Every structure is written in structure tokens, then in C-alpha cells.
Amino acid sequence: MDPTALSRNWWAIAIRGAAAIIFGILTFVMPGITLAALILLFGAYAVVDGIFALVAAARGRAGAGGTPRSALVLEGIVSLAAGIVAFVWPGLTALALVYLIALWALVTGVLEIVAAVRLRREIENEWWLGLSGGLSILFGVLLMLAPGVGALAFIFLIGAYAIVFGALLLGLAFRLRNARPPTRVRMARAA
Numbered sequence: 001m002d003p004t005a006l007s008r009n010w011w012a013i014a015i016r017g018a019a020a021i022i023f024g025i026l027t028f029v030m031p032g033i034t035l036a037a038l039i040l041l042f043g044a045y046a047v048v049d050g051i052f053a054l055v056a057a058a059r060g061r062a063g064a065g066g067t068p069r070s071a072l073v074l075e076g077i078v079s080l081a082a083g084i085v086a087f088v089w090p091g092l093t094a095l096a097l098v099y100l101i102a103l104w105a106l107v108t109g110v111l112e113i114v115a116a117v118r119l120r121r122e123i124e125n126e127w128w129l130g131l132s133g134g135l136s137i138l139f140g141v142l143l144m145l146a147p148g149v150g151a152l153a154f155i156f157l158i159g160a161y162a163i164v165f166g167a168l169l170l171g172l173a174f175r176l177r178n179a180r181p182p183t184r185v186r187m188a189r190a191a
Contacts, residue, residue, distance in 0.1 A: 005060045007176045014173035016052045020166030027159030043086030050079030075111040102143035109136030128172035
């Protein structure tokens with residue numbers, strides 16, 4: 001992936017991070033939320049996340065070392081599909097929701113680690129993306145291992161995950177913003 005395109009579009013990653021943090025905070029502020037509302041909230045987040053992943057893929061260009069745009073496209077499609085499923089079948093049981101979110105977290109985590117590995121030669125501190133991918137995988141595995149978790153604990157676990165994941169994406173976004181190459185205006189002022 002072209003690091004210039006990444007740094008130019010740092011705001012898309014920041015919006016993904018902010019959406020995750022807002023989603024996480026809402027789960028803590030409203031712990032008595034119904035399962036149907038949680039499904040719709042997750043669906044909205046997954047759709048927004050998927051759209052911004054697809055935007056990031058569409059705005060990227062092929063770099064010298066190859067491009068992981070296909071990983072971003074796949075991540076965007078998986079996120080959109082998870083969101084649409086949440087909207088189409090809001091009567092899903094809590095167990096089905098746990099497995100849906102766990103699968104989504106596992107797939108997006110693997111894809112983010114793949115993207116981080118491919119970016120390691122292109123930008124510094126790509127570990128932010130790898131760390132967010134590792135966090136997603138850990139979250140997915142924990143949900144798979146304990147699907148019968150209580151509704152309140154489940155809500156808090158999702159909220160904590162979303163806040164940390166969002167913070168990691170914001171960290172990456174601001175690193176990318178600071179890594180932007182100088183524009184002509186900045187270069188002209190320096191001259």
C-alpha cells in the first residue's frame with residue numbers, strides 16, 4: 001500500500017477509531033441496552049467500519065512492494081456483511097450474536113495483521129495496525145471460548161474491546177498524519 005495514500009487519508013482511519021470509541025462508550029453508558037438495540041448498534045458500527053475500509057482500499061495505489069488493498073477490500077466486505085446480517089435478522093439469539101461478532105473480529109484481525117506485515121517496509125510504526133489486529137483476534141478467541149457469557153459482561157467486554165481498538169486506530173491515524181510528506185505550500189514557506 002502506498003504510504004503517501006495512507007498518510008493523505010489518515011482521517012478515514014481516525015473516523016474508524018472514533019466510531020469504535022463512541023460505540024464502546026455507549027455500551028458502558030447504557031448497560032441495560034436490549035439485545036435488539038445492541039445488534040443494531042453493532043450493525044451500524046460494522047457497516048461504517050466496512051465503508052471506511054473500502055474507501056481506504058479504493059483511494060490507495062499500488063506501491064513498490066505490492067499492495068494489500070485486497071485485504072482491505074475483504075475486510076470491508078466482511079464488515080459490511082456482518083452489519084447487514086445484524087440488520088436483517090435482529091431476532092438472533094445472544095449466542096448467535098456472540099459467534100457473529102467473534103468471527104468478524106477474527107477475520108478483521110487476521111486481515112489487519114496481514115496489512116501490517118505488508119506495510120512494515122513502507123512505513124514506520126506499522127505495529128499499531130498489527131496490534132489492533134492481534135487485539136481483534138484475541139477478542140474473537142475469547143468470545144468463541146466463552147459463548148455463554150452473561151449479557152451484561154458481554155456488553156462490557158464489547159465496549160472495552162471497541163474503546164481499545166478505536167484508540168489503537170486513532171494512534172495509527174495520528175502517526176500517519178504526522179508522517180505526511182511536506183506539501184508544496186509547506187515547502188514554499190520553508191524556502
